[in-house]
């Protein structure tokens with residue numbers, strides 16, 4: 001059983017503000033990329049927010065104005081071939097995805113900068129997203145030897161439609177906040193200095209509603225896509241193999257060495 005831990009975080013901050021739990025990814029020196037420890041602490045924080053009856057909404061944000069989350073820490077992966085040690089011994093990103101969906105309270109992403117790769121998947125999975133005017137969005141896996149073929153593809157396609165989701169994943173372009181709002185990736189765009197206040201306002205407003213109605217509604221919305229959890233398990237198993245493969249490692253090494261990856265020798269269709 002994963003324990004609930006609400007103190008002594010290294011990679012995140014956890015605070016209570018009125019009815020909201022504010023979870024802040026705190027690795028600005030790595031553009032708020034996550035390593036195994038970060039994901040483990042996010043799991044603890046979401047479980048703490050779930051267990052606290054005073055918490056009626058969760059805000060997920062990050063330190064600084066440059067990055068919300070840039071996904072897996074590619075430099076760490078280039079150094080050690082994995083995302084580093086955890087107390088549980090596991091890299092629980094798939095479990096974190098399920099937790100953001102299953103916590104029976106609205107999760108509000110306050111996207112304060114770049115949301116890319118696994119960081120973009122996190123904001124997509126939140127119930128609503130509010131973005132600062134300077135936020136940018138995209139997927140990067142095919143550039144850096146990674147992919148999230150679970151919720152990262154299937155749920156994204158529910159949000160923006162199949163064509164746009166395929167464009168986002170295959171071409172790895174970055175989109176500004178206004179374009180993200182147009183394609184339904186975010187609910188509202190606000191000036192950077194107003195972002196957290198706006199998210200807190202949304203939290204206070206939803207906290208006035210019936211928590212039981214919200215819980216049933218969230219579970220109802222989720223039920224329609226819960227089969228994607230099975231796809232997520234399969235995708236994470238595939239990703240374990242891919243990130244350790246020469247092709248996956250070439251992607252991570254190229255990023256760390258600031259050069260273009262050379263994937264030419266891997267075009268091996270069966």
Ligand SMILES: CC(C)(COP(=O)(O)OP(=O)(O)OC[C@H]1O[C@@H](n2cnc3c(N)ncnc32)[C@H](O)[C@@H]1OP(=O)(O)O)[C@@H](O)C(=O)NCCC(=O)NCCSC(=O)c1cc(O)c2ccccc2c1O
Pocket residue numbers: 029030031033070071072073074075076093114116117118119140141144145146147148236239240243
């Ligand atoms: C985020 C960027 C678009 C920013 O570009 P910009 O030009 O503004 O700035 P820089 O490129 O100079 O970056 C500034 C600084 O931050 C470092 N950095 C950025 N992203 C990362 C990162 N993800 N990990 C580590 N460090 C990062 C960068 O190196 C610079 O440092 P300096 O020391 O040089 O100053 C752009 O940086 C960018 O595209 N970043 C890569 C983002 C990316 O590829 N993310 C996907 C990673 S893979 C992933 O997310 C992933 C998710 C999962 O769920 C998995 C599950 C299971 C297994 C594997 C998974 C997985 O790999």
